[in-house]
Amino acid sequence: MPWMTILVLALATVPWMGSRFYTFLATDIVILALFATSLNLLLGQTGLVSFGHAAYFGVGAYTCAILMKTHGAPFAVGLLAAPILAGLAAAVFGYFCVRLTRIYFAMLTLAFAQIVWGICFKWNAVTGGEQGMSDVPYPDLSWMGALPFIGSLRVGEQYYLLALAIVALCIALLRMIVDSPFGRMLSLIRENPERARFVGLDVRRYELGAFVLAGAFAGVAGALFGLFNRGVFPDFAYWSKSAEVLIMVILGGMGHFWGPAIGAGALILLNQQISAYTQFWPFVLGTTLIILLFVFPGGIVGTLAAAWARLRK
Amino acid sequence: MIEPSFLFGQFVSGLSTAMYLFLIASGLSLIFGVLRVLNFAHGSFYMLGAYLAWQLVQWLGPRTESFWLAVFGAGLAVALVGALIERLLLRHMYRREELYQLLFTYALVLVISDVVRYTWGTQQLGVFRPPSMEGALRVFGSNVPLYTVFIMVLGPSIALGIWLLLNRTGLGRTVRAAALDREMLSALGANVGWLYTGMFALGSFFAGLGGALVTPVRSLLPGMDVEIIVEAFIVVVIGGLGSLWGTFLGALIYGQVLAFGILVFPRFSIFAAFVLMAAILVVRPWGLFGKPIER
Numbered sequence: 001m002p003w004m005t006i007l008v009l010a011l012a013t014v015p016w017m018g019s020r021f022y023t024f025l026a027t028d029i030v031i032l033a034l035f036a037t038s039l040n041l042l043l044g045q046t047g048l049v050s051f052g053h054a055a056y057f058g059v060g061a062y063t064c065a066i067l068m069k070t071h072g073a074p075f076a077v078g079l080l081a082a083p084i085l086a087g088l089a090a091a092v093f094g095y096f097c098v099r100l101t102r103i104y105f106a107m108l109t110l111a112f113a114q115i116v117w118g119i120c121f122k123w124n125a126v127t128g129g130e131q132g133m134s135d136v137p138y139p140d141l142s143w144m145g146a147l148p149f150i151g152s153l154r155v156g157e158q159y160y161l162l163a164l165a166i167v168a169l170c171i172a173l174l175r176m177i178v179d180s181p182f183g184r185m186l187s188l189i190r191e192n193p194e195r196a197r198f199v200g201l202d203v204r205r206y207e208l209g210a211f212v213l214a215g216a217f218a219g220v221a222g223a224l225f226g227l228f229n230r231g232v233f234p235d236f237a238y239w240s241k242s243a244e245v246l247i248m249v250i251l252g253g254m255g256h257f258w259g260p261a262i263g264a265g266a267l268i269l270l271n272q273q274i275s276a277y278t279q280f281w282p283f284v285l286g287t288t289l290i291i292l293l294f295v296f297p298g299g300i301v302g303t304l305a306a307a308w309a310r311l312r313k
Numbered sequence: 314m315i316e317p318s319f320l321f322g323q324f325v326s327g328l329s330t331a332m333y334l335f336l337i338a339s340g341l342s343l344i345f346g347v348l349r350v351l352n353f354a355h356g357s358f359y360m361l362g363a364y365l366a367w368q369l370v371q372w373l374g375p376r377t378e379s380f381w382l383a384v385f386g387a388g389l390a391v392a393l394v395g396a397l398i399e400r401l402l403l404r405h406m407y408r409r410e411e412l413y414q415l416l417f418t419y420a421l422v423l424v425i426s427d428v429v430r431y432t433w434g435t436q437q438l439g440v441f442r443p444p445s446m447e448g449a450l451r452v453f454g455s456n457v458p459l460y461t462v463f464i465m466v467l468g469p470s471i472a473l474g475i476w477l478l479l480n481r482t483g484l485g486r487t488v489r490a491a492a493l494d495r496e497m498l499s500a501l502g503a504n505v506g507w508l509y510t511g512m513f514a515l516g517s518f519f520a521g522l523g524g525a526l527v528t529p530v531r532s533l534l535p536g537m538d539v540e541i542i543v544e545a546f547i548v549v550v551i552g553g554l555g556s557l558w559g560t561f562l563g564a565l566i567y568g569q570v571l572a573f574g575i576l577v578f579p580r581f582s583i584f585a586a587f588v589l590m591a592a593i594l595v596v597r598p599w600g601l602f603g604k605p606i607e608r
Contacts, residue, residue, distance in 0.1 A: 049412045096595045103351060103411050104598040107550060111591040114543065118584035240539070243419050250416060280431065286423030293417050294405065 004175075008168045015157035025272065027160045029265045031224045034167045036248040036260035037174055038217035043246075044254035045178060046210045047190030048098075051106045051242055052113025053218055055093070056086040058120060058237025060219025061226035062127055065136045068227075070126075075139030079166070079223055086219020087212050089116070094211035098204045113242055120234040132233030136226060163224050170217055171261070177213060178257060186210050247289055253299025262300055315576075318454035323572045325452075329461045331568030332468030333530075336523035337541060338548040338560050339475060340516035346555030347492045347512045350403065350414050354421035356542025358517045361425060362391045362524030363533050364433050370440050370528075380443035384525040391521025396514040404509065426538055435535050440528035460529060467526075471519070472561050479557070488512060492555070547590045553603020562601060 014026045035057055042048040063085040064078035073081075093112040100108055120127045127133065144150050144158045153161075177183050185206050189196045196203050226232040235241060244267075252263020274284045296303045341355045369383035398421065406414050442460050449456040479485035490498045491508055499505045531537070544567070552563025567586060574585045593600060 043412070049410075049415070051415065096591075100594070100598050104594065106411065106415065107351075107546075108591065108594040108598070110546075111550070111587060111594055115584065115587045115591060118587050122584060239543070243416070246412075246416060250412075280427045282423040283427035283431075286420040286427070289416060289420035289423070290402070293409075293413050293420070294402075297409075297413065 004168070004172065008164065011164055012161060015153055015160060020154070020156065023157050023160050025268065027156075027163055027228050029268050030160075030164050030167045031221050031228060032245070032248065032268065033261035033264040034170050035218055035221035035225075036245050036252070036264045037171055037257075038214045038221065039245050040249050040254055040257075040260040041174060041177065041186075041210055041214040041217070043249055044256075044259070045183065045190065046186040046207060047193075048207060048210070049102070049106045050097075050109040050211075050214075051239065051246070052093075052109035052111070053214070053245055054237050054239070054241035055109075055113035055116040056090050056215035056218035057222035057225070057241065057245075058113075058116055058232075058234075059089045059215075060086040060222030061232045061236050062120060062133075062222075063219070064223035065133050065226045065232040066126065068139075069133060069136045075227075079220070082223035083216035083219040086222065087216035090212045090215025091208070094208050094215070098207040098211060110239055110242070113237060113239060117234055117237040117239075120237055127232075127234070130234065132231055132235075134231035136231055138230070139227060159228065163228065166220065166224060170220055174217060175257060182206070182209070247285070249299075250289075251292060251299055253301035253303070253305075255298060256301040256305070259299055259301040266300060321453045322455045323576065324569070325455070325457055325461065325465075327568035327572030328565070329464055329568075330571060331564040332464045333523060333527055334541075334544055334548050334567060335468050335561055335564035336471065336526065337520055338545040338552075338564055339471065339557065340519035340523075341545050342549045342552070342555055342557065342560040343475070343519075344513055344516040345549070347488055348407070348509055350406070350418070351411075351554075352516070353415065353418040353542060354398075354425060355516070355520050355545060356538040356540070357422050357425035357429075358391050358395060358520035359524035359527075359541050360429055360533075360538035361394065362387045362521030363528050363537065364429055364438075364524075365390050365521070366525035366528050367433075367438050367440055367533055376441045376444060378443050378445060380440070380529075384522065387525040388518050388522035391524070392514040392518035395517025395520075396510050399510045399513040403513065404506070422538065422542075426535065429538075430535050433533075438533040440533075442529040446529075464526065468564075469561075472557065475557055544586075547586050550590050550600060551593050553600025556600065556602040556604075559600050559602025 011026065011030065015023050017023075035053075039050065039053045042050050042053075060082035064082045067073040067078040067081055068075065093109070097105055097108045097112070120132075121130055123129065138155060138159065139162070141155060141158045141162065144153075144162070150158060150161060178186075185196070185201060188201070189203055189206060193203055196206075222236065226236070248263040248267050249260040250263065251267055252261065253259030270284075270288070271281060274281050278284070292299070298306060337355065337359050340358075341352060344350060344352050344355070365387035366383045369386050370380060373379035373383055403417070406417050442458075446458075446460040446463060449458045450462055451457075477485075479488060487498065487503055487508060490503070491505055491512075495505055548563040548567050549560055550563070551566055552559030552561065566589075570586055570589060571583075578585060
């Protein structure tokens with residue numbers, strides 16, 4: 001994976017570019033890139049349309065925030081607990097979801113995500129209810145102060161480097177999953193579930209496996225995002241969040257491993273640019289999405305790959 | 314001990330919620346039944362209907378009987394918007410995967426919400442009841458506003474109207490045929506394209522009408538589109554997507570779960586509705602009255 005190493009090293013130079021705002025944007029992008037890539041394990045790899053992926057993002061975010069704020073747990077504990085709980089939630093919900101097909105699968109994932117949202121929204125004693133939880137403590141990064149170069153950075157920049165390292169590790173793991181025999185089976189299920197059944201594959205079990213893994217990685221992204229945001233809110237699990245991450249995947253291109261990450265970056269940068277001019281970001285997003293669906297269904301990466309193939313001919 | 318009149322009041326409030334929801338959900342269900350498209354933008358059509366009705370009432374004069382004209386005009390305008398969207402955009406989505414259809418209708422939600430925000434702003438707006446509906450009936454010791462009575466009569470009438478249209482007319486036969494086998498119907502010479510446009514417009518009309526009728530009861534504000542689509546969604550899933558009486562029953566159940574759920578679990582009534590929806594999807598994904606679709 002030399003490409004990935006180069007990319008990570010390039011991204012790691014952002015704090016030295018001189019603007020806190022760049023670091024802020026880059027943190028947002030890398031965390032949501034992980035969220036979008038995790039969804040694509042279902043969407044692009046297995047062909048399962050989940051309209052409730054925000055549920056696991058939310059579970060991860062709340063798990064980490066509750067452990068760190070309410071129980072004073074260290075960051076490492078919160079970060080490990082987040083994917084475990086998100087994966088558990090995905091296992092329970094996924095058990096029912098994979099029994100349904102197509103549009104019903106999408107609806108049930110949405111219904112479960114709304115249940116998670118309802119719990120976050122109403123369980124005031126634990127989740128802070130409608131107000132969410134603000135002032136979630138920052139992880140203790142004093143150990144980074146002893147490192148060369150990094151020691152002199154601001155806390156936000158150190159957190160960015162930490163998040164980048166965690167995200168890079170997770171995306172590398174996802175890449176290994178996709179390239180493994182398990183990943184190949186998932187693409188077989190996407191291409192031809194009947195044939196997969198004929199060759200003796202337990203399709204539901206593989207789908208459930210993909211669902212749990214995707215949920216767990218979304219949980220990591222949620223935990224990182226909650227700390228970056230200094231708070232967690234019920235919106236994290238709301239269906240518009242699920243739609244947003246789907247848009248990222250489609251924008252980048254779900255047919256390619258790096259598509260969702262590129263889509264996450266493109267969407268956040270676009271949002272930054274547009275918000276400087278107008279408050280009507282949803283209008284711009286909706287119009288962009290319609291153009292995308294009609295003219296560039298392959299997303300950024302799919303369109304570029306097609307153009308490249310035509311050039312080489 | 315809870316007063317019986319209080320319980321009756323809750324029951325009536327659940328019933329009127331159910332009838333508003335039925336108006337909106339019937340359109341959603343109708344569109345899914347024929348076009349096989351799950352239209353997230355249905356709540357946006359409802360919002361558009363509400364704001365258009367408010368606008369028409371301002372023009373025609375508030376607190377007059379022109380309210381009814383405004384309601385009907387708003388419904389027709391939304392039907393026209395629906396027809397245009399179907400004709401120009403949505404029809405190119407029928408052959409695509411569900412994901413693209415869902416995201417397309419979600420894009421409409423985003424666009425319409427901002428168009429409404431741009432045109433009418435973000436402050437709360439309200440419409441007065443027409444003078445003929447000011448009074449109240451006294452039933453079992455509790456006051457039921459005339460307007461609520463009207464809505465509770467209108468809901469079943471519309472359900473019956475749709476049923477008659479679908480089951481007792483030639484057009485209805487064609488519509489049911491289109492839901493079963495679009496290609497065969499087209500081969501038999503029916504104009505399926507315009508039929509789809511018509512059904513989408515009719516569904517949108519009900520959404521717009523529902524939005525317009527709700528204006529004297531609920532205030533208009535941004536976000537009402539998302540709120541109602543989630544509720545309508547629960548209703549059609551419970552009853553069965555594409556099933557008219559299922560949707561009617563789903564609305565009744567949902568209305569009562571909400572009205573009485575508040576008494577039993579004061580903070581978790583919306584949560585109870587989501588759990589009910591998930592439970593139905595797990596056991597009978599096609600709902601209480603729906604039929605499984607083979608795709």
